Amino acid sequence: MHSLNFLFNKMNGTAKKLNIELPNFKQVIKLPPVDLEKLRYGTDLIKRGFAKMQKGGVIMDVTNAEQAAIAEEAGAVAVMALHKVPADIREAGGVARMADPVKIQEIIEAVTIPVMAKCRIGHVAEARALESLGVDMIDESEVLTPADVFFHIDKKKFVVPFVCGARSLGEACRRIFEGAAMIRTKGEAGTGNVVEAVKHIRLINRAIKELQNMDEPDIVNVAEKYATAYRRLIDSIREEQGIDRFSKDDIVFEEYSFIEITDEIYKILLEIRDMQRLPVVNFAAGGVATPADAAFMMQLGMDGVFVGSGIFKSSNPPEYAKAIVEAVQHYDDPSVVAEVSKGLGEAMKGLDVFKLEESERMETRGV
Amino acid sequence: MRIAVVGVQGDVEEHVLSLKKAFERAGVKGEAVATRKKGIVSESDAAIIPGGESTTISKLIFREGISEEILQLAEDGKPVMGTCAGLILLSKHGDEQVERTETKLLGLMDTWVRRNAFGRQRESFQTLLHVKGIGEYEAVFIRAPVITKVGNKVEVLAKYGDFIVAARQENSLALAFHPELTDDTRVHEYFIRMALE
Secondary structure, eight states: OOOHHHHHHHHHHHHHHHTOOOOOHHHHTTOOSSOGGGOEESOHHHHHHHHHTTTTOEEEEESSHHHHHHHHHHTOSEEEEOSSOHHHHHHHOSOOOOOOHHHHHHHHHHOSSOEEEEEETTOHHHHHHHHHHTOSEEEEETTSOOSOSSOOOOGGGOSSOEEEEESSHHHHHHHHHTTOSEEEEOOOTTSOOTHHHHHHHHHHHHHHHHHHTOOHHHHHHHHHHHHGGGGHHHHHHHHHHTOOOOOTTSEEETTEEHHHHHHHHHHHHHHHHHHTSOSSEEEEOSSOOSHHHHHHHHHTTOSEEEESHHHHTSSOHHHHHHHHHHHHHTTTOHHHHHHHHTTOOOOOOOOOGGGSOGGGOSTTSOO | OEEEEEOSSSSHHHHHHHHHHHHHHHTOOOEEEEESSTTSGGGSSEEEEOSSOHHHHHHHHHHHTHHHHHHHHHHTTOOEEEETHHHHHHEEEOOHHHHHTTOOOOOOEEEEEETTTTOSGGGOEEEEEEETTTEEEEEEESSOOEEEEEOTTOEEEEEETTEEEEEEETTEEEESSOGGGSSOOHHHHHHHHHHHO
């Protein structure tokens, strides 16, 4: 990343060549008189740090300024700005894309807490647009229609932090390698059914435990297996060409070779083994609908909870939102969870995940 | 010595880990306890309010009555440290955002704060600062607030441009940045020394 001074000098240099006058940016931007060379933006520390500030909190899906205000008032730590909640995206069908920037801006102006927004898997242009709008975190989300069947976004190249869904430790490691500052379970969004989120938590937690019994050569093998997903593009091309050749030094994703990716994932796995958890914040998402659902997610060791359709598809959103925040706070106190669940009215209706067609499942998108 | 980290929301675990390392490095026997309930802060020698969302943390500490315990602790002359969101909660004078969200403050420090003073997350940054009593320090600012004005009992410990980003008033210590996110434990050691005095 270039320092601002570097950029200013470069712009001034270009302006001089073209013989045009530029305003004094240092004054226009009103930067404090500090040493700009020491100033750094968008580092891993800053991106992961942002996610850490969300811990123990509830992030709520909202579709307009009024809903955002209700979420903030209820004690949400952030809101996810959408044009439709996942349940409605599911019902509407068609291609689901980034929300209208007008909507996102309206929500950004309505609240003081961070605002997140979703882009399609692999859609770099949507992500850049969201970054320029001032969104605080981007969710590269399977809830929208994927834009790239081969790759996710190379998130290291962004200043804004990303959250990504994962169903397994392999998916989580790949997203962390790509630069995700936060992981969430995929669950099965818009169903109001927590079964898939629980499955993904169990799969990831158990896989982390398994690492404890492995020595370094075993972990190298796991890393290589996890990295294989990055070979899909090059493998399909060479298969068509009838070439049966693969070198670990081949560049497979952005500027990274297969061996570099394996190596990075290996380091991430060692970190996970030592920490006994993911090195980034890990939230539950996808089907969390009631206060008890949210408390259950926390009991399973999650750092916090995303609630999508659950709140604004219920019969009493303000009360529901408050109840879910309290349930997350007191997840280890059953009497509080019981108390806040009293007389809340109807929860969202929900769907039986097992009756969904394979094509209707969102969680299988983006591996 | 026991230091409580008010753990209703935010980067609580990071403070606990930093404290553990700081106790070791300072050669002080002590424990760091995260708490989401009443009854721990009042039994501690000092308390930390972590980074997180000030609107959320405020609601929860006032709802749970942890706020009264923090105020009592401070009245007993024991130290209280707030980082980022914690800095906002320690101050007496909020800004327009604090008022709009009806965020209740503890008011332990005669400071005027501005939330999200640098802008949104993309404007979050890290930089080298000079902190009085500590020295050169790599400070991480995340959607950080600042102190814009202080009363005469407040000692300014660090400035970033015109903004005050670290300050102390008697036993209260407020930082706009996150000492708990790096491996440098000098701020936590400084706080432990405050608790020893």
